[in-house]
Amino acid sequence: MLTEERRVAAATAQDGRYPRPQLVRPDWLDLSGPWTFAFDDDDRGRREHWESSGSLSGVIQVPFPFESAASGVGDTGFHPVVWYQRTVLRDELPSGERLLLNLGAVDHACEVWVDGRSAGTHEGGSTPFTLDITDLADLGGDGDLSLTIRAEDDPADVAQPRGKQDWRHHPHSIWYHRTTGIWQPVWLEAAPAVRVEQLHWVTDVPAGEVTAQLRLSRPAPAGTTVRIEIALGAEPLASVEAAVAGREVEVPLRIHRQSNGQAYEELLWSPAHPTLLDATVRLQVPDAPADVVASYLGLRSAAVEGGRFLLNDRPLYLRSVLNQGYWPESHSAAPSADALRAEAQLILDLGFNATRLHQKYEDPRFLFWADKLGLLVWGEAPAAYAFTPEAVRRSIAEWSAVLDRDRSHPSIVTWVPLNESWGVQHLAHDPRMVSYAKALVQLTRTVDPSRPVISNDGWEHADSDILSIHDYDHDAARIAERYATREAILGAEFTFPGRRLIVDPAQRTDAPLMLTEFGGVSYTDDGPADAWGYSTATSPEDLVERLRALVGAVRASAPLAGYCYTQLADTGQETNGLVFEDRSPKAPIEELRAIFGA
Template sequence: MTAQTPTAPHPRPQLTRERWFNLSGQWQFCYDDRDVGLDRRWHESWDPSAGVVERTIVVPFPPESAASGIGDTGYHRVLWYRRTFIAPHAPGERLLLHFGAVDYSAQVWVNGHLVAEHRGGHTPFSADVTGVLADSADQVVVVRAVDDPHDLEQPRGKQDWQEKPHAIWYERTSGIWKTVWLEPVPATRVEQLRWTPDLESAMLTLDVRLNRVPERALRLRLLLTHEGETLADSVVSMTRDRATISVRLQQADMTLERQRMLWSPETPNLFDAEISLYGNPAPDGSTAGEAGELLDAVFSYTAMRSIAASDNRILLNGRPYFLRLVLDQCYWTESHLAMPDPDAARRDVELVRSLGFNGVRLHQKTADPSFLYWCDRLGLLVWAEMPAAYEFTSRAVQRVTHEWLEVQRRDYSHPCIIAWVPVNESWGVPNLATSSPQRDFVTALYHLTKALDPTRLVIGNDGWEQIVTDVITVHDYTAHAEVLRQRYGSNAGVSDTLQEVQPGYRSVLLPGMTRDGHPLMITEFGGISYDAEDGPSWHGYSVVHSTEDLIRRYRGLVDALLDAPAVAGFCYTQFTDTLQEKNGLVGADRKPKADPAVLRAITRRPSAAVPADEIGSFEYGDYPSTVMTPPSPTVDFPERLS
């Protein structure tokens, strides 16, 4: 925990403190295929002679991956981890132990004491370990993770339940697969931030939660700046564990786009925020912002941005906007769902932009917070999707709902996210068309999501069998551009497609759901494989054998949708090759299969639906001149393994 890596993003980028300590790197590791570790109390005594077949793993890479140093893709339900650390907190501080994600369930001990239990493979959790720290220098953390490959009630996304990847599913990502880190914190502290913009009233609202109800009245200060200019300096009193600060920005600032105050992919303007928590005021009558003892200080950022669906169009910041998305599974051959190095997220965002897309549809995976950070910073819209379970049972309903709520709580404040997608292609609800309970579940997820976040679009079930949604979405993998033109080139063609054609061999709209002004998007199309003949592969929906043919086919399909006045946006399948899926515009190694400038020119051509949609143009590398970097952490992130 000594190397300085300023470029490494904070593992919780919208609520940072100046000190955090990364526990990534070498851990002790073993499988527990007989599930005897709990009975033998491995969390208290890690003794190889007692049955622990010890190995070394590189955290946060899953043991199935080559980057972990293990590379074992077989069935292993129970995994154990152990390492020591030195407690970095000062007297009077508390010490939090954070886990970015452990798939699927986790138990955590520190010095033999159980400090945390968590279920959900894609969301973070933490524990205050101060009370169990030993007097000796070395502290011991042990993790037991359970990830049953055969459990189809578990939200698993595209992690395969078969031993070898088949069709469109890929290798599993078990155990610890996101950053583990330590954070020294005050006893009374800011625990959660929630930013909500409202363009109509030019109001920006910050909801703050503390870790506990304060024993005395406290004061909370928000300092909001944009490129060095103070936008707000507000103080409120806190007598409970939560408070709200609402800031009204100058109306002129919000309406004059030339001042570049709104957030969009073309102008990703962010406001930097300092949130300070103070104790009792000083006796000399100092101003509120300076009064009293400073108890806690955190850093954040936010933006002014709105998204809506109205009159067959998507509206970004109140203006019609054509969505040009690409399907992104955020998967790497060497590290699976885990990022291979701290800079991988930034490189992917830059690469997506270089191909001309203004957004991504995250597919069956929750994004790493650093990916959302760079989407916020560099300007890339995000459709956030819940990883699916594959059986419909009461347990699956509870698991999906619980984890979906945690996803929204973690990611709510990111301005890049414009849509929530709780279900994709009826995965986990296979009898949606005929089962009332399954329809009720999808409807409930939609309305629950809207209740928690009325500011974003919600797509109840992406692709087909839609019963409730803000955007009608269709998955259409025809290989022929002329067929796309016939299906979506006119309102009559769209009506016939939605009611009769059924491109995914499923009804697009279930009884009770009508188009009725909803925007129409083709959220999966293309899937063109290029030379998918080097070993076992899933060849996609069509195959080409030259760069020229790939460009020609891509141009034809994209042009057909850009020329369709009834289409409000699209999502091309897909960004990268993913194991046996060889239908990416770039390979698994992130090397483009065609000249990015050529692909960008095709992707960025004006659309018939919204001919003047963008606020301005952007090109690869055209980023804001001022980018706030979070405080440089003390970290020890493992170098990328080749």
């Protein structure tokens, strides 16, 4: 596998810092750290040309939102427009044919300047974008590189996909402090002019086949070839070289080892055995530098059948925990790359095999650790709170971009475009909203037919592959009775929240049933004055007893194919976590693991 053509280390061996873990290049520069910064509450920066005037007098630590303490600013007020500047020294720049500026996520809309000249714009607070800045930077001169970013995020604009970000000055109920501006990594990289812009892996487990789907930066010139190699450690599994034409390229590879039935299971990815295969892609244009990238993939299938969730064609009971992806010091941004690994490991240590990333498109570095450690993930969209053509346009655009970003991660086993009718609160009787929910499902299946899709997690389902239910009844006996039979579940009008389970007569009723939010038991020894949960424990021992009773009642339900407990960590005023905000457990971790890992 390690030929002279390979310039990059194995993608499975990365340390979790690289921001785009399934398309790795060796020549890159992390731009995390201090940038100059300014609020622009009067929105005068454009008129006064702050991109070239050096008017920013503050300092912020990127990539943390200014609302967080980690940013060094810690201002939670309304500041809808902010500016950033950073000078990159000439000898720091990655060396290559083209210089690319990558931004992981900037909430919500932004414009970028290079050396005072506009480089491009982007809309979508959770999605990545790349700008080729080679022709704007004076790379042949002796000067340094100046980067300027203007971000705009209107706190009152509820047509933006915003998830748990509060539109009020102070967090209330289940909403948290806002995330404005840069909140995921910013980095420079060197690459050829004709390069791999996006890379997806489509696996056919029974056939033992993998298809590499490449999108190139521009149409390939005549004579362009691509060579792809797949290996398990030092063992070569498949390789192919093919001619390339156009920008969209599909290359099939056969993993012959999978034809041996005795060894078939050894290469499959699962929580018990999260086997990842390394891949190298070498794109060669005649008389030009080759683009060599490292990637990885997992061989696995995810489906539903007979009222059960299937992984690799076998029933798997999902033991999941709701994860807000929010830290007290850095808010929606991860405090460090290591914190993302620790979060995935903590979930596994607590006994869960899955997590539902709630109302957030999570940092891809977390998904790398989920892939690496064997943690199943439910990918969920942050909601807008208006139902308007603009809200629909924005939500679909971001959802499509995240499907493009994340659909090759083997850890993601379910897509959730809507939750609890947020933004579509009249789904039960507005046919437009039903059409929208179904359209999101069909769009998702069109782009990625390899995973189950839930149209609206919690209730009011239309064309869902899994019928998921939210129920915060704290009485274990009532939970046991309510979920005793499939007929009782399908026929129930739940007292909380008083919603119908199905709103579309065409919705399949043989889909698996899952209780995807329950519990929410609050316990705090020194929490905020407005601390709350759906019920309250008085001590760690009381918390354990309540958890044991509730989870035991859920596990006793034969019709349920899995559950998701609310929630992993305390978040602001929500003190219903299994761990405190600092991720220390509220009860002995072995006792929690005995409850959730059974």
